[in-house]
Amino acid sequence: MENILEIKNLSLSFYTPSGEIEALRNINLQLGKGEILGIVGESGCGKTVLSKTVLRLLPKNAKIKNGEILLNGKDIVPYSESKMRGLRGSVMSMVFQDPMTTLNPTIPIGKQITESILKHSNIKYNEAKKQAIEMLDMVGIDSPEKRFAMQPHFFSGGMRQRCVLAIALASKPEILFADEPTTALDVTVQAKILDILLKIRDETRISIVFITHDFGVVARIADRIAVMYAGKIVEVGKTEEIFYDPRHPYTWGLLSSLPYFAKKGEPLKCIPGMPPVMMNLPKGDVFATRNKYALDIDYEKEPPIFDITDTHKAATWLLDKRAPKIKPPKFFGGECHE
């Protein structure tokens, strides 16, 4: 499959008065045409920062220290702001975490969509309006002609997220970053939005980076999954590989904390400890202190990425030939005996 987006050795830090926050550390990631890539990780691991880095929406104190972002084979890191502006909306767009605050409260929904369409093409307003109404219809808003002129406060959270989706898709981008688009919504609305995304992908071959901290959601939608921890990709693979053959202890932890795997009457499992603040990181593997399988070397040296298959990679010393063989917990086709 042809890669539309390729991130190579990307590191990014925030420089704050209290010090450097290493929000992204040596990220390597590919996104194929028409692919849905799920990015999973706990709160604060850098999922939002990663997508904002690609769109260059971060505040001024964020600096790319190293790496390349190849969009259709061209590195966009050195691009000027005005060149980036030409890419935003037309080539890549983003759906943000909180639908209640991402729409301008005083501008009618329709105008917020046509604005994006008119920005990237030379069509007349009436044509743009027609397209905007089609967009609203496509994301499942009924009587879109009537809703076109309404302001966001007439809409529920789920409808607002559909509107944000319509805005993001209106100018027909090639890549969509969906940053926890369903986290703030209830389960039925969530399922509908996922269906819409899948339908749109099948119809338009758009590539989607789907960010979430919910493995259940990502299982439904993603072709491939990248697991992130403390600014690093710790495991990446096809969805089946991550679910049936997870190799990183952090992935094990995330999977076993799914309510789906909980035994009746027992409390939900969770990973002990807290994700680190990404300032003055310790030497070795950052996850070591929360990892009950940690080896001595985990406290000394960061693990490299080990290839398990062509598509499946993980960064843990457990994959080294010299490491003791550990029987991973089983999640599917058996009880979770952890």
Add this chain to the structure above:
Amino acid sequence: MKNRTLIKDIIIRLLGFVLAMFVLSVVVFYFARLAPGDPLQSFYGDATESMTSAELHAARVRLGLDAPIYIQYIKWFGNALGGDFGLSLKYKMPAMKVVSPLIGNTLILGSTAYVLVFALATGLAIACAANEDSLFDRAVCKIGTAAYYIPAFWLGVVLVLIFSINLKVLPSSGAYDIGKSGDVLNRIRHMILPLIVMILSHLWYYAYMIRNKLLDEIRKDYVLLAKSKGLNKREIIFHHCLRNVAPTIISIMAISIPHVLSGTYIAESVFNYPGLGSLSVESAKYHDYNLLMILVLITGFLVIFSSIIAKTINEIIDPRMKDSEVSAWQR
């Protein structure tokens, strides 16, 4: 349902307005008469020195200054309701006649300053907010703050020294040269220095307020979405943010009317510009009670009325306010 509450609101506000004007008139009437000094002095000038005490008493009775203050007030109030605001002691003609030609002068100066202050403040605020933390923004913030703290009368004197006395390009006082009251250009030339003083002493206060409101708006989440659509800074500020802070700017403008009016009065007295401000100072100095009363009432009217208008405009403009009201009633 909604219309009735609107009418009720307006009636309540008008009643409050009348009450405020009444209280104001009582307070000023009373305190003006407590101030030391003799109003007869203004009426008869030096002639008072050669008058006997019987003559002085007779004069006082004739001018109605001998009765207890509350009686004087009731009499004044009755006459005022009929449109008679009494005689100006200094000018020896009806107070209304003294004031009316000057209202226009003050309104022209004040409203020009008002419009300029807010046009410039908004422009400056946009320029600063769009380039937050740039050299330009930081320099303007520092200079603006410094300019705001320059005392108006000191600045007035300096400007007169430079432009009127040294360069001789602008007049130092008055509203127009003698015999040129209809000459627009001449009037404008007289307004330049007072306007500079007023703009410098008000501009940054409001520009900074608007700048910060705008920055709050620029930091909101919807700006990220607008940015991710590919909009540029200008489009984001003008099509999105400015529109959302417009109600705030308008309410700041409405609330600021008394502030700008007081600035007008100060500029008038610094530059001897014939207007309500310089006349107010004069009337207080000369114990010209009737003149003072009418000036205070006009000023009070402008201040109180403008704040009522401000409130009403605010409610009309902010659709969120209105809608929450509607839905609360429909439920």
